[in-house]
Amino acid sequence: MRPSPVQLLDTRILKIFVEPNITENDEASEAGEFAFADIEIETAKSIGLAEDFWSETPHEFGDVENRTIQLSLGIRSPEETAAPYKFEIICAGVFAILDSNYKANIPLDHLLWQAGLTMLFGRAREIISSTTSRMPNGELLLPTMTFMGDEPPKNWQKTAIEDGAAFEGQELPGHT
Numbered sequence: 001m002r003p004s005p006v007q008l009l010d011t012r013i014l015k016i017f018v019e020p021n022i023t024e025n026d027e028a029s030e031a032g033e034f035a036f037a038d039i040e041i042e043t044a045k046s047i048g049l050a051e052d053f054w055s056e057t058p059h060e061f062g063d064v065e066n067r068t069i070q071l072s073l074g075i076r077s078p079e080e081t082a083a084p085y086k087f088e089i090i091c092a093g094v095f096a097i098l099d100s101n102y103k104a105n106i107p108l109d110h111l112l113w114q115a116g117l118t119m120l121f122g123r124a125r126e127i128i129s130s131t132t133s134r135m136p137n138g139e140l141l142l143p144t145m146t147f148m149g150d151e152p153p154k155n156w157q158k159t160a161i162e163d164g165a166a167f168e169g170q171e172l173p174g175h176t
Contacts, residue, residue, distance in 0.1 A: 005102035006115045008093050011123055014072070015090040018128065020137050021083055036143045039081055044074040045117060047156045050094045069095050069112055073120040075128075075142070084137035087128055091120045113152040121145050 050070040076088035095116045097108050104111050125142045133139040 003098070004115065005098055005104075005108070006112050007096050007098050008116070008119050009096055010094040011120070012092050013089065013123075013127065014092055015074075015088065016127065016131070017086075017088040018131050018135070019086050020135060021077075021081060021086050036083075039078055039083055041142065041145075042074075042076050042078060044072075045150075046072045047113060047152050069097075069116070071095060071113070071116040071120060073117055073124065075121070075124050083140070085128075085132055085135070085140050087140075089124045089127060091124050093120050093123075109152055109156070114147045114150055117147040117150070118145075121147070 048070055070092060072090060072092045074088065074090045077083050077086050093116060095112055097112055102108065106114075125144075129139055129141050
């Protein structure tokens, strides 16, 4: 086992919204009876340079300032959903490529994009599960997702990112 060249340095939950989904009959559906095969979870993803991350934080990784990236991942239920909950969560993480000489089968920015989004999704999945476990419809465990094969937006290296750019300007009715 060896450390990944993509390291998560910091993570933040920028937004979380979860509420029970009540049907027309004022009935709540049980989370345990629900199958995600019937709906498509919406995602929004963004990437940019985390230019100011190292300004106040001492680090042990050497010269990584030019390889420090922020990813944002937003996940939400469709506006009209049969899911037991309506939810939206936005997570942001700061990642560094620690070994720019790492030999991978794909470009390092693709590796960072894929591994970083997978890590953020795992964090969001755990938070939704933990939050809903104390709610009336029971625990909602999001399905495992993969971002392998996804490619980052072209020319992203020229962009500094605002905290939580995922879903920017894409509010769902009823989501605040």
